[in-house]
Structure formats: C-alpha cells, structure tokens
Amino acid sequence: MPLTRKDLLGLQDVPAHEIEEILNTADMMRSILYANTKKTPHLQGKSIVTLFYENSTRTRMSFELASKYMSAASANISASASSVSKGETLIDTGVTLDQMGTDVIIIRHPMAGAPHLLAAHVKAAVINAGDGMHEHPTQALLDMLTMRAHLGGLAGLRVAIVGDVAHSRVARSNVLGLTAMGAQVVLCAPPTLLPPEIARTGAVVAPTVEDALAGADVVMALRIQLERQQRGLFPSVREYCAHWGIDKKRLALAKPGALVMHPGPMNRGVEIASDVADGVQSVITEQVQGGVAVRMALLYLLTRKGAGA
Amino acid sequence: MSKLLVRGGRVIDPANNLDGACDLLIEDGLVAAVAERIDAPDAQAVDAAGLLVLPGLVDIHCHLREPGYEYKEDIASGTRAAAAGGFTSVCCMANTHPVNDCAAVTAFIRQQAGRVGSGVRVYPIGAVTKGLDGAELAEIGEMKAAGAVAVSDDGRPVRSGRMLRLALQYADYFDLPVLCHSEDMDLVDGGVMNEGEMSTRLGLRGATRAAEEAAVARDILIAEALGKRVHICHVSTQGSVQLIRDAKARGARVTAETAPHYLAATDAWVAQYDPNTRVNPPLRTEQDRLACIAGLADGALDCIATDHAPHHADEKKVEYLLAASGISGFETAFALCWTHLVEASYLTPGELVRRMTCAPAAILGLPGGTLSVGAPGDVVLIDPAKRWVVDPARFQSKGKNTPFVGNTYTGCVRRTYVAGRPVWGD
Numbered sequence: 001m002p003l004t005r006k007d008l009l010g011l012q013d014v015p016a017h018e019i020e021e022i023l024n025t026a027d028m029m030r031s032i033l034y035a036n037t038k039k040t041p042h043l044q045g046k047s048i049v050t051l052f053y054e055n056s057t058r059t060r061m062s063f064e065l066a067s068k069y070m071s072a073a074s075a076n077i078s079a080s081a082s083s084v085s086k087g088e089t090l091i092d093t094g095v096t097l098d099q100m101g102t103d104v105i106i107i108r109h110p111m112a113g114a115p116h117l118l119a120a121h122v123k124a125a126v127i128n129a130g131d132g133m134h135e136h137p138t139q140a141l142l143d144m145l146t147m148r149a150h151l152g153g154l155a156g157l158r159v160a161i162v163g164d165v166a167h168s169r170v171a172r173s174n175v176l177g178l179t180a181m182g183a184q185v186v187l188c189a190p191p192t193l194l195p196p197e198i199a200r201t202g203a204v205v206a207p208t209v210e211d212a213l214a215g216a217d218v219v220m221a222l223r224i225q226l227e228r229q230q231r232g233l234f235p236s237v238r239e240y241c242a243h244w245g246i247d248k249k250r251l252a253l254a255k256p257g258a259l260v261m262h263p264g265p266m267n268r269g270v271e272i273a274s275d276v277a278d279g280v281q282s283v284i285t286e287q288v289q290g291g292v293a294v295r296m297a298l299l300y301l302l303t304r305k306g307a308g309a
Numbered sequence: 310m311s312k313l314l315v316r317g318g319r320v321i322d323p324a325n326n327l328d329g330a331c332d333l334l335i336e337d338g339l340v341a342a343v344a345e346r347i348d349a350p351d352a353q354a355v356d357a358a359g360l361l362v363l364p365g366l367v368d369i370h371c372h373l374r375e376p377g378y379e380y381k382e383d384i385a386s387g388t389r390a391a392a393a394g395g396f397t398s399v400c401c402m403a404n405t406h407p408v409n410d411c412a413a414v415t416a417f418i419r420q421q422a423g424r425v426g427s428g429v430r431v432y433p434i435g436a437v438t439k440g441l442d443g444a445e446l447a448e449i450g451e452m453k454a455a456g457a458v459a460v461s462d463d464g465r466p467v468r469s470g471r472m473l474r475l476a477l478q479y480a481d482y483f484d485l486p487v488l489c490h491s492e493d494m495d496l497v498d499g500g501v502m503n504e505g506e507m508s509t510r511l512g513l514r515g516a517t518r519a520a521e522e523a524a525v526a527r528d529i530l531i532a533e534a535l536g537k538r539v540h541i542c543h544v545s546t547q548g549s550v551q552l553i554r555d556a557k558a559r560g561a562r563v564t565a566e567t568a569p570h571y572l573a574a575t576d577a578w579v580a581q582y583d584p585n586t587r588v589n590p591p592l593r594t595e596q597d598r599l600a601c602i603a604g605l606a607d608g609a610l611d612c613i614a615t616d617h618a619p620h621h622a623d624e625k626k627v628e629y630l631l632a633a634s635g636i637s638g639f640e641t642a643f644a645l646c647w648t649h650l651v652e653a654s655y656l657t658p659g660e661l662v663r664r665m666t667c668a669p670a671a672i673l674g675l676p677g678g679t680l681s682v683g684a685p686g687d688v689v690l691i692d693p694a695k696r697w698v699v700d701p702a703r704f705q706s707k708g709k710n711t712p713f714v715g716n717t718y719t720g721c722v723r724r725t726y727v728a729g730r731p732v733w734g735d
Binding site: 201 | 504506514623
C-alpha cells in the first residue's frame with residue numbers, strides 16, 4: 001500500500017498504521033542489503049536530490065546509497081549554512097529543482113520548519129532529514145526499526161533517552177513516533193538542556209538518570225555538543241559525565257539485555273562510555289544499517305503515489 | 310464654510326460618557342454639536358443609520374517606514390491604510406532609515422504627510438538615542454520643536470538602565486513621554502516565538518515571558534524612582550499586566566498599551582510555521598491573551614495600539630527564523646478588537662472605543678479622540694454587524710503580512726473623516 005502523503009516532514013502527524021507500513025517495508029528492503037547484488041529497479045526512472053544545508057555523513061550517505069541501490073538518478077547539493085541567509089531563497093532553489101524534474105527532495109536545514117516551507121512550494125515529495133531542533137523523522141524510524149527487530153514490537157516498551165534533549169530533533173521525533181506506537185519514552189537531561197513543557201508532548205521526564213534507566217527496555221544516549229558548554233548550559237564535560245553519562249553501572253539498572261542506542265556521532269567517554277557503546281547490548285552499528293533500509297522504504301513508498309495500487 | 314451632518318447613528322463618545330442615537334455636526338473642521346436631532350439644511354448630510362459613529366481612532370504606535378523603507382510602506386500608503394482602518398491620528402515610530410533622531414527627519418515626516426498623506430494626522434515619535442543604538446541621547450528638544458509627540462527606541466529596548474534613566478529625566482523637561490519597548494534581549498536569547506509547549510513542539514527557540522516582564526519591571530522601577538512617567542509598549546504577557554496593575558495601584562506614573570494581535574491570536578497560530586505569525590514580542594498563550602483582555606477591562610492597560618508593522622512579501626516568504634517580525638495591522642485592528650472583546654462580551658462598546666480613542670490620545674496629549682464640541686472633527690462610521698473576510702490583497706497598506714488572512718471578523722469601517730473631510734469611504 002503506497003503512502004498517500006506527499007511528504008514526510010515529521011512524525012507529528014504520522015499515524016501508527018503508516019509508521020507500521022514504513023517499518024514493514026523497511027524490513028523487506030533489509031533483505032536487499034544482505035543480498036550479494038545490491039540493486040533493485042524500484043526507483044528506476046526517478047530522480048532524487050539531497051539538499052543539505054548542514055554537514056552530515058551517515059544520513060546523507062544512507063539516503064544516497066538507498067537511491068543508488070534502487071536505481072534512481074541521484075544528485076547532491078551541499079549548501080553552506082551561510083548561504084541560507086545570503087544565497088538564493090529556499091523557495092527559489094526548490095522551484096529550480098522542481099523544474100528539473102526532481103521526484104524527491106531530501107532536505108537537511110539548520111532552521112525548524114524549512115522543509116515545510118519547501119514542501120509548500122514544490123511538486124516533488126519532500127523528506128525532512130533534520131530541521132533545526134525540530135524533527136528528524138527518518139532517524140526515529142530507523143531507531144524504531146532496530147528496536148522492533150530485537151524486542152519484537154514497540155507497544156509497551158520503556159525507552160529512556162538521555163542527553164541534550166533541548167537541541168535534539170532525534171529526541172523529538174522519537175517521542176512522537178514511539179508514543180504513537182504505544183511505547184513510553186522517559187527523558188532525562190540537565191534541566192538547562194530540557195525543552196520547556198516537553199512532558200505535554202507525551203514523554204515522561206525522569207528526575208535522575210537512575211530513575212530514567214530503571215526498568216528500561218532501551219537506553220538511548222544523545223550527543224552532547226561542546227558549544228552548549230560554551231553557551232553556559234552546563235559547566236563541564238566532567239560534571240556532565242558524572243551525572244548523565246551512560247556507563248556500565250547505570251546500564252545495569254535497565255532491564256537485562258536492554259538495547260543501547262546512539263544516533264551518532266558519539267562522544268566516547270562523555271555521554272556514553274566506550275565499554276557500553278561497544279558492549280554486547282549495543283546496537284549502534286546496526287542502527288546505521290537500519291537507516292539505509294528505512295530510507296529505501298520511504299523513497300519507494302513516496303514515489304509510488306499515483307502508480308496505482 | 311463646510312458643514313458635515315452625520316445623522317441617525319449610534320454615537321459613542323466615552324470621553325463624554327455618551328452612547329446613544331444622536332446626530333453629529335462638524336463645522337469648519339471641528340465638532341459643532343452632538344444632539345438627538347440637529348437641523349442643518351446647509352450641511353452635507355450622511356446617513357449613519359445602523360452604524361456606529363465614533364471619534365476617529367487614535368493609534369500611538371505604528372510604523373510608516375518612510376523615509377528609507379518605502380518598499381515596505383510609505384506615508385501615502387500607510388496613511389491610506391490608517392484611514393481604511395478608521396484611524397484619524399497615528400504616531401509613527403522612529404526606526405526609519407535614517408532614524409528619526411533629529412529635527413530634520415521629524416520635519417520631513419510631517420511635511421511628507423501633508424504632501425502625500427491621506428489626510429490622516431501623522432505625529433512622529435522621535436528616537437530616544439541617536440541611531441537607536443542606546444549610546445547617546447538624541448536631540449529630543451529639537452525634535453519636539455519639529456513636531457515629535459514622544460520618544461522611543463521601539464524595535465529594540467533601551468538596553469542600558471542608565472541610559473533609560475537619563476532619557477526619562479531629559480524627555481520630561483520637554484514634557485515628552487518615553488515609550489518603552491520592554492524586552493531583556495539577553496533573556497530573549499534569540500527566541501523567535503513564545504517559549505512553551507509550542508516552541509518545544511516546533512523546535513523553534515522560545516523567548517521566555519520573563520524576558521518581557523523583567524524589562525517591564527525594570528522600566529517601571531527606574532521611572533518610579535525618579536517620579537517620572539513611563540509608557541510600556543505592546544504588553545503581551547499576564548505577568549506584565551500584573552506588574553503594571555500593581556505599579557498603578559501604588560501610584561507609579563505608568564501607562565501601557567497592548568496590540569490587537571495579542572488579543573486575537575496565540576502561539577498556537579505558529580503551528581504551521583506561518584512567518585506572518587512572527588511578531589515581537591511574540592504571540593503568547595491563551596492565558597496571556599485573556600490577561601491582556603482583563604487588563605483592558607480593569608484599566609491596568611490603558612489602550613490598544615496597532616504596532617502596524619508592514620513588510621515586503623519577500624521578507625516573509627522565507628524560513629521562520631529569517632522572517633521579518635511584524636504584522637500589518639491598521640486594517641484589521643478594529644474588527645479584531647470588536648470581535649474578540651465586544652462580541653465576546655469582555656468589554657462594552659464604550660469601553661473598547663475608550664481604549665482606541667480618548668485613552669491613547671490622553672497618553673500623548675493629542676487633540677482628538679473625542680466628539681466634545683470644539684474638538685477636531687475626526688469621526689469614523691462603522692458597521693458593527695458586518696462580517697467580513699480578511700483579504701490582504703485588498704489592503705491599502707503595502708504590507709500584506711497578516712496571520713489573519715482568510716478569517717472572518719465582525720465590524721467594518723465604512724467612512725472615515727478628518728476635520729470633517731472624507732479620507733476613506735464607499
């Protein structure tokens with residue numbers, strides 16, 4: 001069943017059955033990744049553009065490889081962050097890509113809402129690959145895909161997310177997606193890195209990292225950026241690590257066999273200890289593989305519109 | 310001798326506690342009589358049956374953009390928009406280019422209004438500091454002589470408390486009020502909308518209400534310590550309303566305004582990242598909206614001012630973070646207020662009219678705002694039952710930036726007269 005939506009701008013308005021559809025399709029796509037010849041004709045005759053106003057390695061590469069594995073014509077545009085305010089307007093860029101016959105535009109942008117602006121002005125399908133502090137829906141989908149593969153389902157899971165929630169689009173998308181799927185998300189962060197009234201979006205806020213991890217099925221650490229310290233949001237890496245870092249001792253509070261996840265790139269020894277990141281419970285490298293599968297699934301589903309059921 | 314007879318309308322003149330069916334006679338540009346029945350066979354008669362007959366609305370806070378930003382608005386289009394909105398007196402802020410920080414610019418604005426304006430009275434507001442940069446006082450005395458009616462660095466706060474203190478002392482000598490854009494920019498910290506559930510959901514950086522309230526408190530306390538008067542612009546939060554209410558109760562000489570958009574919209578309107586919802590201070594929560602209304606009802610807030618802030622379409626067709634702040638407000642102001650305050654039964658018609666006429670006029674000592682005999686013959690005729698859909702394409706303003714597009718409101722300006730002369734009407 002193809003998705004009826006034109007774009008994927010966030011998980012805010014994506015109902016559980018659509019998430020389910022995307023994840024099921026991604027599971028099928030995963031088998032292509034295991035195959036000896038990674039090539040399918042699913043996107044033959046389609047053109048896909050990544051339009052990135054921020055640096056990215058894994059997200060961009062996984063979209064690009066997903067396009068190539070499925071025989072699409074793909075192109076990449078890197079725009080510097082400064083070109084956002086000084087260069088061509090986003091709408092003009094989008095219209096230009098539309099005129100070239102682009103079927104899907106994958107956009108990463110430092111400003112929340114930019115994919116919405118683009119989507120409103122182009123015929124192409126728009127996929128949000130991260131907009132400011134807002135959403136990163138494909139990351140949450142690949143996280144859910146990974147959890148589902150290991151834990152059987154999402155409903156009833158307790159997922160602890162620890163770190164810089166305030167600036168994290170990964171956290172926001174995971175809260176929305178996991179909550180829609182019946183999981184409980186427990187957040188923990190230094191109070192200065194917790195967005196206001198986050199509890200009203202469906203998540204639970206735990207007072208301490210120990211409370212957050214207690215009985216968790218999944219423990220996800222978020223990247224902490226050093227510039228947050230420079231802006232005064234936390235005093236030192238040392239203190240952050242002491243209070244919110246995920247180490248073996250804290251992980252032991254979670255359910256036996258709880259999954260350890262991280263959207264990457266990691267600061268080893270800061271938000272996550274190396275022995276946890278590389279330990280038997282870690283599925284961090286597997287997340288990356290799930291990322292390609294999820295993006296293959298989305299590209300497929302979003303380009304099948306109008307192709308008949 | 311020109312005479313205008315407005316016949317058979319419902320005249321509301323709060324300054325005289327009048328609300329009833331009356332005729333109104335304007336003679337030689339001044340109100341000559343208000344009475345149940347006036348016979349003036351030689352006057353040009355206007356039938357106002359079914360209409361409200363109000364003193365021309367007075368706006369003490371708008372941006373006409375000329376000189377310098379004529380691509381957004383100019384004095385011709387801005388004063389036409391004001392007339393279409395029922396305003397007969399408007400006070401324009403100093404953040405033009407060049408800044409209105411000297412008598413030459415003040416005089417230019419007055420002259421330009423006379424040359425190309427719609428007839429609506431234009432009163433310039435001078436800058437508090439040269440170039441609005443908060444470092445040195447502008448020539449306030451010179452600007453007053455050239456026609457400035459107040460001083461303000463609006464668009465930004467006077468960052469230094471010391472500089473504000475000096476300005477309050479110095480402007481008082483010339484009997485000019487200081488209008489404060491009260492925001493602690495350090496606390497705003499790059500916020501582009503109200504901080505709260507919506508900013509968290511949208512991933513936009515939020516500005517805490519405390520950023521406004523801390524500045525309101527500071528500005529009041531500095532003025533109070535001097536015993537000088539101060540006016541707080543565009544109040545948007547519950548906490549600010551309460552600070553002003555408390556200050557008035559202890560006798561501080563403070564006045565305050567809010568803007569129609571804070572009475573008609575909340576941060577929930579930002580949900581689709583519509584750049585037309587970006588305004589400074591930002592749209593707040595429902596609780597704040599109701600508190601501003603309550604403030605108008607009990608007098609904590611003295612008046613409504615539009616903060617009409619027209620922008621070019623290109624400045625709004627961008628990412629929310631890059632969009633210019635402001636709403637083109639003249640042509641929706643009355644209907645928004647009538648719908649959300651009077652129809653919603655928070656204020657009587659007379660109370661609303663007071664907040665848009667004599668109350669703002671009194672703050673800046675402007676003539677007008679009343680239909681007392683001998684007052685300027687500025688009057689507006691409004692159909693209070695007419696429902697209409699906001700269509701910015703039909704605005705007289707060059708600024709089509711409004712989040713209210715497509716919405717239906719009640720209360721439609723039919724005719725506007727300045728000194729008995731028509732400046733707007735069908």
